[in-house]
Amino acid sequence: MKTGSLLPQTILLVLTIATMETALIWALQIAPADKLQGDVQRIFYFHLGCIWPGFVAFFYVLYASIRYLISRASKWDRRAFASGQVGLAFCTMVLVTGPIWAKPTWGVWWAWDARLTSTLIMWLIFLGYVMMRDYIDDQKMRERLSAVLGIIGASMVPFVYFSTRWFEVQHPKPVVMGDAESGIKDPNMVIALLLALAAFTLLYLFLWRRGTELAEGDAKLSELRMRMNALEEEA
Amino acid sequence: MPNLILLMLSKDLRRELRSKEVFLSSFLFSLILLCIFYYAATSSSVAFEKLPNTALWICIAFSGTIGLHRTHQAELQNACYKALMMAPRDPGLLFLAKFAANATLLTIMSLLLLPLIALFFNLDLGSNLLKMIPGLVLGIAGFVAIGTLTVVISANTRISDILFPIIHLPLVVPVLIAGVNCTQKAMLGEISWTGIQILCVLNLVFLSLGFMTYAYLLEE
Numbered sequence: 001m002k003t004g005s006l007l008p009q010t011i012l013l014v015l016t017i018a019t020m021e022t023a024l025i026w027a028l029q030i031a032p033a034d035k036l037q038g039d040v041q042r043i044f045y046f047h048l049g050c051i052w053p054g055f056v057a058f059f060y061v062l063y064a065s066i067r068y069l070i071s072r073a074s075k076w077d078r079r080a081f082a083s084g085q086v087g088l089a090f091c092t093m094v095l096v097t098g099p100i101w102a103k104p105t106w107g108v109w110w111a112w113d114a115r116l117t118s119t120l121i122m123w124l125i126f127l128g129y130v131m132m133r134d135y136i137d138d139q140k141m142r143e144r145l146s147a148v149l150g151i152i153g154a155s156m157v158p159f160v161y162f163s164t165r166w167f168e169v170q171h172p173k174p175v176v177m178g179d180a181e182s183g184i185k186d187p188n189m190v191i192a193l194l195l196a197l198a199a200f201t202l203l204y205l206f207l208w209r210r211g212t213e214l215a216e217g218d219a220k221l222s223e224l225r226m227r228m229n230a231l232e233e234e235a
Numbered sequence: 236m237p238n239l240i241l242l243m244l245s246k247d248l249r250r251e252l253r254s255k256e257v258f259l260s261s262f263l264f265s266l267i268l269l270c271i272f273y274y275a276a277t278s279s280s281v282a283f284e285k286l287p288n289t290a291l292w293i294c295i296a297f298s299g300t301i302g303l304h305r306t307h308q309a310e311l312q313n314a315c316y317k318a319l320m321m322a323p324r325d326p327g328l329l330f331l332a333k334f335a336a337n338a339t340l341l342t343i344m345s346l347l348l349l350p351l352i353a354l355f356f357n358l359d360l361g362s363n364l365l366k367m368i369p370g371l372v373l374g375i376a377g378f379v380a381i382g383t384l385t386v387v388i389s390a391n392t393r394i395s396d397i398l399f400p401i402i403h404l405p406l407v408v409p410v411l412i413a414g415v416n417c418t419q420k421a422m423l424g425e426i427s428w429t430g431i432q433i434l435c436v437l438n439l440v441f442l443s444l445g446f447m448t449y450a451y452l453l454e455e
Contacts, residue, residue: 069448121405124401125406128398128405129402131398132389132392132398135398136393144451144452144454145388145452148451149385149402152406156406156409159440160408160409162409
């Protein structure tokens with residue numbers, strides 16, 4: 001089945017833009033400001049919105065890598081790699097928005113908070129996964145090793161996520177405005193969060209499909225080049 | 236199965252006893268790390284005596300990474316690794332055998348490092364030494380289990396020596412967190428049962444993953 005046949009790319013793009021716009025309006029205009037943190041809390045909707053598709057991306061890497069090792073079909077490798085790249089981009093957004101939120105809230109840019117630390121480690125794991133592919137020339141070997149590393153890396157994600165919380169004895173408490181009363185209680189805040197989650201999930205789907213299509217195009221191009229070289233040699 | 240593991244273990248230990256290159260380089264590197272650690276700690280007015288556990292795991296992480304990489308590189312010489320790949324054995328068992336050899340070497344190095352850390356940090360290990368062993372051994376086992384896989388993955392790339400720590404170290408963070416917690420508690424005379432349980436689960440997952448995926452790494 002062709003990747004683009006399920007839902008046309010343009011419909012997905014329009015849906016992503018519409019949901020993202022609605023999420024922006026709801027988060028910045030309709031949802032009230034947090035009583036303790038003020039307007040800076042609004043970044044939370046997009047911060048949390050990014051981490052969810054980040055997790056989805058990494059678990060898809062696990063699924064597609066297993067499918068690759070079973071079937072040895074290159075399409076699963078391309079799907080896994082596209083998902084890893086998009087997941088890495090979402091993790092980067094979490095790591096950028098986290099400190100922007102942390103500075104006015106906790107008084108420091110980085111606080112070795114369990115959530116930030118686990119995201120940083122996941123980012124590093126998948127940076128290695130994405131990086132490694134550039135340094136293996138043989139295509140089949142690249143696919144096979146990427147699949148194994150994808151399985152190991154994605155299997156580690158839950159452990160990384162929980163291990164930073166299990167031993168959080170030295171977790172620094174928020175320096176500024178760290179009261180327990182801060183949090184999501186207003187229905188408009190919940191709607192803004194749900195819209196942001198939906199918008200970023202759609203964005204993940206859009207980017208993943210684009211990434212997969214690009215990789216497929218790239219593979220076809222390489223195949224044509226090989227055929228052309230073979231024909232030239234024959235001639 | 237035990238035969239293969241014992242054979243590989245004795246082969247790797249014999250080779251190491253003859254050449255001493257992995258052990259000596261890792262051990263000396265740890266010694267240098269301890270010196271750097273002292274100057275880094277004292278120049279930033281951190282109480283150096285309070286950091287033996289940190290120093291121990293930093294030495295294990297860095298020297299272990301160097302040791303694992305060097306052991307695999309030595310195996311690649313004279314196509315020794317290709318010969319191993321051709322062995323009519325389940326690749327999963329080969330993984331367990333390589334894991335056992337690597338874990339033994341790193342455990343010996345860490346146990347030899349402990350008296351030095353006790354000396355440098357004015358630490359009275361005494362009765363707490365036995366309490367440290369489970370956390371230390373399980374932590375090293377987890378570190379090596381993932382390392383035995385990632386070293387083969389990175390060895391097939393053009394920049395294996397740089398890529399190995401980049402791939403390996405983030406993956407072993409859960410092991411390092413649990414291991415550090417176990418040995419820290421042990422130095423205070425307590426046992427971290429939570430840490431030991433987590434390390435057991437992590438080792439089970441790592442070894443199962445290695446057992447199942449090692450065959451794919453050995454394909455030509």
